[in-house]
Amino acid sequence: MPTKKKPQVTPTPERRRELLATAAEVFAAQGYNATTVRRIADEAGMLAGSLYYHFDSKESMIDEILSTFLDELWQGYDAVLAAGLGPRETIEALVTESFREIDRHRPAVAIYQKESKYLATQPRFAYLADSQAKFEKVWLSTLERGVAEGTFRDDLDIRLTYRFVRDTVWVAASWYRPGGHHSPEEIARQYLSMVLDGIALRT
Amino acid sequence: MPTKKKPQVTPTPERRRELLATAAEVFAAQGYNATTVRRIADEAGMLAGSLYYHFDSKESMIDEILSTFLDELWQGYDAVLAAGLGPRETIEALVTESFREIDRHRPAVAIYQKESKYLATQPRFAYLADSQAKFEKVWLSTLERGVAEGTFRDDLDIRLTYRFVRDTVWVAASWYRPGGHHSPEEIARQYLSMVLDGIALRT
DNA sequence: TAACCTACCAAACACTTGTTAGGGAACGGC
DNA sequence: GCCGTTCCCTAACAAGTGTTTGGTAGGTTA
Numbered sequence: 001m002p003t004k005k006k007p008q009v010t011p012t013p014e015r016r017r018e019l020l021a022t023a024a025e026v027f028a029a030q031g032y033n034a035t036t037v038r039r040i041a042d043e044a045g046m047l048a049g050s051l052y053y054h055f056d057s058k059e060s061m062i063d064e065i066l067s068t069f070l071d072e073l074w075q076g077y078d079a080v081l082a083a084g085l086g087p088r089e090t091i092e093a094l095v096t097e098s099f100r101e102i103d104r105h106r107p108a109v110a111i112y113q114k115e116s117k118y119l120a121t122q123p124r125f126a127y128l129a130d131s132q133a134k135f136e137k138v139w140l141s142t143l144e145r146g147v148a149e150g151t152f153r154d155d156l157d158i159r160l161t162y163r164f165v166r167d168t169v170w171v172a173a174s175w176y177r178p179g180g181h182h183s184p185e186e187i188a189r190q191y192l193s194m195v196l197d198g199i200a201l202r203t
Numbered sequence: 204m205p206t207k208k209k210p211q212v213t214p215t216p217e218r219r220r221e222l223l224a225t226a227a228e229v230f231a232a233q234g235y236n237a238t239t240v241r242r243i244a245d246e247a248g249m250l251a252g253s254l255y256y257h258f259d260s261k262e263s264m265i266d267e268i269l270s271t272f273l274d275e276l277w278q279g280y281d282a283v284l285a286a287g288l289g290p291r292e293t294i295e296a297l298v299t300e301s302f303r304e305i306d307r308h309r310p311a312v313a314i315y316q317k318e319s320k321y322l323a324t325q326p327r328f329a330y331l332a333d334s335q336a337k338f339e340k341v342w343l344s345t346l347e348r349g350v351a352e353g354t355f356r357d358d359l360d361i362r363l364t365y366r367f368v369r370d371t372v373w374v375a376a377s378w379y380r381p382g383g384h385h386s387p388e389e390i391a392r393q394y395l396s397m398v399l400d401g402i403a404l405r406t
Numbered sequence: 407t408a409a410c411c412t413a414c415c416a417a418a419c420a421c422t423t424g425t426t427a428g429g430g431a432a433c434g435g436c
Numbered sequence: 437g438c439c440g441t442t443c444c445c446t447a448a449c450a451a452g453t454g455t456t457t458g459g460t461a462g463g464t465t466a
Contacts, residue, residue, distance in 0.1 A: 012412080031321055033236040037454060049455075050414050058454065088403070114317055117377075118234055153404050157385070160393050161402055167374040168367060174320075175366060182360070190363055198401035199364055200291070201356050215442080240424060252426075253444045261424065 016054055019044055024065045024107035032062055032115045062111065063124065069108035070131050073101050081138065087146030088196075094139070095169055095192055099184040102173045109173035139166060165195060219257055222247055227268045227310035235265055235318045265314065266327065272311035273334050276304050284341065290349030291399075297342070298372055298395055302387040305376045312376035342369060368398060 023040045030039070037058050038048040055061050080093040102109050116132070119125040140162050146152035152161075168191065176187070226243045233242070240261050241251040258264050283296040305312050319335070322328040343365050349355035355364075371394065379390070 015413085031234065031236060031318075033234060034321065036452080038452095046413090047415060049416080049457090052455065053413060056455095115234075118232075118237060150404055152402050156393055156397065156402065160385070160390065161397065163375075163378060164371060164394065164397055165402070167377075168371050171370040171374050172366075174370075182363070187363070190359055191367065194359065194364065194367055194401070195397070196401045196403040198397070198399045199355050199359065199368070200399040201353055202405075218443085239422080241422095249443090250445060251424080252446080255425065256443060259425095 019051070019054055020061065020065055023061050024111065027062060027065070028107035028110040032111065059124070062115070062119070065108050066112055066116075066125075067127065069101075069105045069112065070127070072105070074131070074134075076101060077138065086151070087142050087149055088151045090142045091146070091165070092192055094142070095195075096185060096188040098169045099172070099188040099191070102170075102176055103178055103184040106173055106176060106178060109170065113170060113173060135166070136162065168195060222254070222257055223264065223268055226264050227314065230265060230268070231310035231313040235314065262327070265318070265322070268311050269315055269319075269328075270330065272304070272308045272315065273330070275308070277334070277337075279304060280341065289354070290345050290352055291354045293345050294349070294368070295395055297345070298398075299388060299391040301372045302375065302391040302394070305373075305379055306381055306387040309376055309379060309381060312373065316373060316376060338369070339365065371398060
């Protein structure tokens, strides 16, 4: 035998992230409840019990996946909001930032989409509801600012508009595949073009 | 004891639909895998085993829920397509019809959204993939017709546009509540206005 | 060499899951 | 009254679930 099979020297936090990445991939593909810890361990090349050396429960895995994602998301959003742009530019920046997050955390976003409503009922995941409330506040106020300034139409139900914009952005995580034909920025550009100007030809 | 507790004379097919309705409600709220048959039975006021007098498995319940919904959906879609309208009018009619289906089958639509990708892998639910393929064909060809006719913009990725329109319509099932402020037709009108003309004010 | 730590395995645990088999109450037709 | 049907209950089953416990190979440190 020339060499060892594996380096076996990956430090602790590195290994944690690897395992969380594979867990997120399986959660996103199968759904949280439909995913067994044995399946995750299988995908990671180990046995089910061994996962409990790194994590103390299956729930704590999805918890860490989601909270890590949300932390990074809000870091990006807060940076955009701190720039003090106009309503339209803020929306454009938020959407672009969102697609970048989808590009970076696709499984996490997909999990968030599918499971957050169910998880948010548990006290442990109260931060999901908090995040959603903050989310709504930011987008709604930006839209209202735009309506007041005459940037956005005033003949639409503002809450309907909010859900429209929010959903069109985030459902993209269900079909988006990194390394596809379009970069996140290109997708954001086209999405913004559709949302802002519509798909009908202007005459 | 003055009277009997229950009428107890509901005919068979009626009772089936009642049970399927409550099952659909729970499936939509909790997710299919997270829902136990005991929970469904609880909600229906009976014990788990009793469900198996009406259905032969949990899987056959969601099967019947989804296939019933899809049958009715395509009945509506086919009627629209048979009318032979122009591209823009076809899109408008399809979207309006979709919101009517969401109004009538909200739980079924929510289940379809969340579980279809996972279920479609099983042979029993092959019709889900079939339906999705037909769906894509109808919408894509209509959009392409509109681009060719000069009704829709030609500077957008057509598949991106398709997913955009499709998603914006169907995710509404996740927040829509029958009996709210807006009728399905009113929501369809505003959605179409946003999709076709955008949310930015025209100058 | 010895003690120690990291990262995993092997095997089991308690519990929940979907599902089944047998029984029985209410009711209508005869 | 009797029979059959409808609809549900009681009680259990086997399989699968997340999790725990004790052990151990291999590397690092002393």
